[in-house]
Amino acid sequence: MQRRIMGDSGLSVSEIGLGTMNWGLEVDEDTARSQLQCFLTSGGTLVDTAASFADGRSEAILGSLIGDVVARQDLVLVSQGGLRRGRSDPRMDSSRRGLLDSLDASMSRLGTDHLDLWLAPAPDEHVPVGEVLSALETAYTSGRVRYVGLANHAGWQLARAAALSAVPMTAHQCEYSLLNRRAEQEVVPASEAMRIGLMAWAPLGRGALTGKYRGRVPADSRAASDRWAPYVEPYLEGRPARVTDAVATAAQGLKISCAETAIRWLLHRPGVATAVVGARNAEQLAAILASDTSQLPEQITAVLDEISEAD
Numbered sequence: 001m002q003r004r005i006m007g008d009s010g011l012s013v014s015e016i017g018l019g020t021m022n023w024g025l026e027v028d029e030d031t032a033r034s035q036l037q038c039f040l041t042s043g044g045t046l047v048d049t050a051a052s053f054a055d056g057r058s059e060a061i062l063g064s065l066i067g068d069v070v071a072r073q074d075l076v077l078v079s080q081g082g083l084r085r086g087r088s089d090p091r092m093d094s095s096r097r098g099l100l101d102s103l104d105a106s107m108s109r110l111g112t113d114h115l116d117l118w119l120a121p122a123p124d125e126h127v128p129v130g131e132v133l134s135a136l137e138t139a140y141t142s143g144r145v146r147y148v149g150l151a152n153h154a155g156w157q158l159a160r161a162a163a164l165s166a167v168p169m170t171a172h173q174c175e176y177s178l179l180n181r182r183a184e185q186e187v188v189p190a191s192e193a194m195r196i197g198l199m200a201w202a203p204l205g206r207g208a209l210t211g212k213y214r215g216r217v218p219a220d221s222r223a224a225s226d227r228w229a230p231y232v233e234p235y236l237e238g239r240p241a242r243v244t245d246a247v248a249t250a251a252q253g254l255k256i257s258c259a260e261t262a263i264r265w266l267l268h269r270p271g272v273a274t275a276v277v278g279a280r281n282a283e284q285l286a287a288i289l290a291s292d293t294s295q296l297p298e299q300i301t302a303v304l305d306e307i308s309e310a311d
Contacts, residue, residue, distance in 0.1 A: 117149060207221070
C-alpha cells in the first residue's frame with residue numbers, strides 16, 4: 001500500500017485507513033483482531049477511531065490489540081474527541097473541558113501516551129471556535145497529540161479555524177465518495193487553500209458502492225438492520241442508485257470490483273490523503289485492500305465525474 005503525506009506536514013499515512021466505527025457493535029474483539037492483522041499485512045498504518053464510537057468500546061478494543069498484534073510505533077493512531085452530552089442530546093461536548101477530558105479518556109482506553117492525530121468533532125454553535133482551538137493547542141503543546149485537525153466542518157468553518165489556530169491544522173475528516181461529493185463545493189477548496197489533508201470517510205457510499213444493494217437488500221446487510229438502515233437507505237434509490245449502476249458498468253469493463261472502482265476514483269481527487277474504510281469482517285476488508293489504487297482510465301473517470309456531479 002502506498003504512503004501519502006497529510007496536508008502540509010510530515011505525517012505519512014497509508015492511502016487506505018482502517019475505520020473502527022462498528023468495533024464494539026457489530027465487530028467483537030476476535031473479529032477486530034483479524035481485521036487489524038489483515039490491514040497490517042496489506043501495509044496499512046492509519047487506524048481511525050473516536051471517543052464516541054460504541055461509547056468508547058471501539059478505542060478499548062483497539063487498545064487491547066496494541067502491543068499484542070502491533071507495536072504502537074507502527075500505527076498512525078487517529079481519534080476524534082468529544083463524548084455525547086447525554087442520551088437525549090446527540091451533540092458532542094466540544095467545550096475545552098469536554099474535549100480535553102475525552103482526550104485523556106481516549107489515551108487511557110488506547111493504552112498510549114500520545115495520539116498521532118487528534119480531531120475536534122463537528123462544530124457546536126454553543127461553543128466558540130476559540131475555545132475548541134484552545135483545547136487543540138493544549139493537546140498539541142503538551143505532547144499528548146502530534147498533529148491536530150477537525151472533522152465534519154463546513155468549508156468556511158475549516159478555513160476560519162485554520163486561520164485562527166495557533167498550531168498547524170493538519171487534517172480534516174469528512175464524508176466523500178461518488179455518492180456524496182458535497183465536499184467539493186467548499187471543503188475541498190478550503191482544504192487546498194489552507195494546505196490541509198483530507199480524510200474521506202464512507203468512501204464506498206456507506207456500502208452502496210460495493211454493488212451489494214443493487215436490486216435487493218441482503219438479509220445480513222447493514223441496510224436490513226434497524227440500527228444501520230437509516231444510515232444506508234439514502235444511498236439506495238434515485239440518483240445514488242444510478243451512480244452505483246454506472247460504477248458497476250465501469251467495473252465490469254475494467255474487470256475489477258465496484259469497490260475498487262470507487263476507491264480508485266476517490267484517491268485521485270484533489271487533496272485526498274486517505275480513504276477510511278470499515279468492514280464487518282476480515283474477508284470484506286481483504287477484498288477492499290486488494291484494490292489496485294492507480295488512477296482510472298481518463299474516459300472512465302470523465303463518465304463517473306459527469307454522472308455523479310454534485311447538485
